[in-house]
Amino acid sequence: MGLIVQKFGGSSVANADRVNNVASIVTDTYKAGNDVVVVVSAQGDTTDDLLKKAQEINPGASKREMDMLLAAGEQISIALLAMAIEKVGCPVVSLLGWQAGFNTNSNHSTARIKNIKTDRVKTAIDKHQIVVVAGFQGINRYDDITTLGRGGSDTSAVALAAALHADRCQIFTDVEGVFTADPRKVKNAKKLTEITYDEMLELATLGAQVLNNRSVEMGKKYNVEIEVLSSLKRVSGTIVKEVANMEKMLVRGVTKDTNVARISIIDLPDTPGIAFRIFSMLAAKNINVDIILQSVGREGSKDIAFTVSKDCEEEALAIIKGIAELQGKKVISDDEIAKVSVVGAGMETHPGAAAMMFEALYEQNINIQMISTSEIKISVLIDKNEADKAVTAIHDKFIPNA
Ligand code: ASP
Ligand code: MG
Numbered sequence: 001m002g003l004i005v006q007k008f009g010g011s012s013v014a015n016a017d018r019v020n021n022v023a024s025i026v027t028d029t030y031k032a033g034n035d036v037v038v039v040v041s042a043q044g045d046t047t048d049d050l051l052k053k054a055q056e057i058n059p060g061a062s063k064r065e066m067d068m069l070l071a072a073g074e075q076i077s078i079a080l081l082a083m084a085i086e087k088v089g090c091p092v093v094s095l096l097g098w099q100a101g102f103n104t105n106s107n108h109s110t111a112r113i114k115n116i117k118t119d120r121v122k123t124a125i126d127k128h129q130i131v132v133v134a135g136f137q138g139i140n141r142y143d144d145i146t147t148l149g150r151g152g153s154d155t156s157a158v159a160l161a162a163a164l165h166a167d168r169c170q171i172f173t174d175v176e177g178v179f180t181a182d183p184r185k186v187k188n189a190k191k192l193t194e195i196t197y198d199e200m201l202e203l204a205t206l207g208a209q210v211l212n213n214r215s216v217e218m219g220k221k222y223n224v225e226i227e228v229l230s231s232l233k234r235v236s237g238t239i240v241k242e243v244a245n246m247e248k249m250l251v252r253g254v255t256k257d258t259n260v261a262r263i264s265i266i267d268l269p270d271t272p273g274i275a276f277r278i279f280s281m282l283a284a285k286n287i288n289v290d291i292i293l294q295s296v297g298r299e300g301s302k303d304i305a306f307t308v309s310k311d312c313e314e315e316a317l318a319i320i321k322g323i324a325e326l327q328g329k330k331v332i333s334d335d336e337i338a339k340v341s342v343v344g345a346g347m348e349t350h351p352g353a354a355a356m357m358f359e360a361l362y363e364q365n366i367n368i369q370m371i372s373t374s375e376i377k378i379s380v381l382i383d384k385n386e387a388d389k390a391v392t393a394i395h396d397k398f399i400p401n402a
Contacts, residue, residue: 004169005161007154007156009174010046010047012172026081038133040078070136100131104140106146155214177192177228195238203252243345251346261335263331274304287316337369341378361393364390
């Protein structure tokens with residue numbers, strides 16, 4: 001028994017059946033003797049549909065009005081869910097972001113939560129009401145509605161759990177938890193029982209779309225244990241936390257990212273200042289560079305290659321071609337590549353993970369084009385067509401079939 005925050009994503013409340021299903025999960029938790037605060041997203045594709053409506057009328061609409069519009073999606077879900085809970089016969093109250101005390105800054109469409117004044121939510125809990133709160137939204141100091149950015153309801157839930165000192169924050173979604181690889185692609189992928197915040201952040205940025213990044217950062221900052229689990233199957237999910245009782249695993253997950261382009265600049269003068277010139281020009285245009293490789297200088301010249309996301313490829317190329325010192329140099333770009341990565345906090349203290357990964361690739365005769373490492377991650381750049389084969393081979397090397 002305790003205070004539990006439960007968050008349900010758009011797919012979990014997509015239609016009447018799903019809303020009734022959520023109501024039964026919530027009321028079962030309540031009837032077991034817990035205080036329950038629920039955070040919900042807009043139903044199904046509602047947010048996308050609202051975006052389309054705005055596009056039809058004014059593609060250049062102000063962010064203030066966009067927030068006013070998009071926040072409506074969550075207003076619908078909280079009311080419908082509260083009605084479904086009423087029907088089961090449990091006391092309930094629905095609250096919009098501002099009513100639940102979510103104060104944000106004024107960055108419309110990507111607002112940050114400044115604080116949560118929990119008085120109203122706490123009063124409702126004291127009255128033994130189930131509290132249903134609209135995710136993704138808040139209010140700024142001018143009393144204007146703000147939204148937290150796409151997928152922001154996860155952050156609303158974790159922030160509210162932190163502010164209420166909840167015993168648990170459960171994020172219900174349409175998958176059963178966090179897997180060691182994409183279960184649709186890798187036959188032996190298994191559900192993790194636990195994962196650290198840092199590992200989850202690496203997996204999230206590498207494309208495992210289960211939890212919104214900011215919610216994981218928030219969980220880490222305020223030490224909120226987050227459980228990711230399915231709203232459709234009642235089985236335990238994956239717990240995201242700092243450390244403690246972690247099962248012994250060298251590698252927690254293998255991911256693939258095909259949104260990568262590599263740009264190489266050949267035969268640069270091997271003199272100081274060239275790398276600075278290139279990367280400061282890219283940074284000035286807010287282009288995020290991932291892996292960087294510089295060849296050993298020979299006969300006064302060297303090559304530099306780096307990767308950016310595919311969406312930035314054209315812009316990065318234009319910037320490079322505009323740099324005076326690089327005039328006449330050969331610039332090659334390639335987006336038929338993929339980044340395959342292994343993530344695991346266990347690698348920090350165990351040497352040999354890189355060798356294992358490279359062995360798996362060698363056994364499949366896959367050539368590595370670039371390598372980068374951090375304390376808990378190793379990434380390689382390979383041919384895009386070999387990415388799925390590589391993920392399976394690496395996965396099965398580190399995480400043998402249990
Ligand atoms: N409804 C918002 C979105 O689709 C917020 C969320 O789902 O978390 O981005
Ligand atoms: Mg959504």
